Amino acid sequence: GENVEQHPSTLSVQEGDSAVIKCTYSDSASNYFPWYKQELGKGPQLIIDIRSNVGEKKDQRIAVTLNKTAKHFSLHITETQPEDSAVYFCAADRGSTLGRLYFGRGTQLTVWP
């Protein structure tokens, strides 16, 4: 099966700075890579995703990059705000309806005001 590694496990940044979270995956057949934000006591919220036929995708302050050759993808958050503080999970999937997501271990992001 797929193995998704996520780093770092914790990340602290000052408000306004950028934050980068990196993930690697093992299954070359994986072609869909979502990122989730989870606040305490809540379910994960999909914030951005990317398919393997795209190298980069951006949505306002959030961007995801994918290097399919190296099997790694990253989440970039610019101009961080305290409300960005949460746990972020990366995941990988083969993209079919019946497929399952393989999650990284999560990154606790703390943005200090």
Place this chain on the structure above:
Amino acid sequence: GAVVSQHPSRVICKSGTSVKIECRSLDFQATTMFWYRQFPKQSLMLMATSNEGSKATYEQGVEKDKFLINHASLTLSTLTVTSAHPEDSSFYICSARDTGRATNEKLFFGSGTQLSVL
């Protein structure tokens, strides 16, 4: 995005009782739903895949007689924790994909259920 509703959000029960958790896709149909378990400060662990009209598929190590899953319609899946014990205390989360969409990789999650067994 699609909305997945999960109830209850929090439940406290006595050891030996059974607890049912509901997961509904509010504005889309979901042939398949997924049930996850999450311990504090850990990642999501897939427990089982719920299939509409057929038996659920359980991950290795998950007791199917302990965690009963029913997916009776295209918008509702339930997870029943039977004869709950303190070690079953955890955060349970359901998720679903919109099988009616042409691009349907996106997996949407419910808000989770915190189960505490006394």
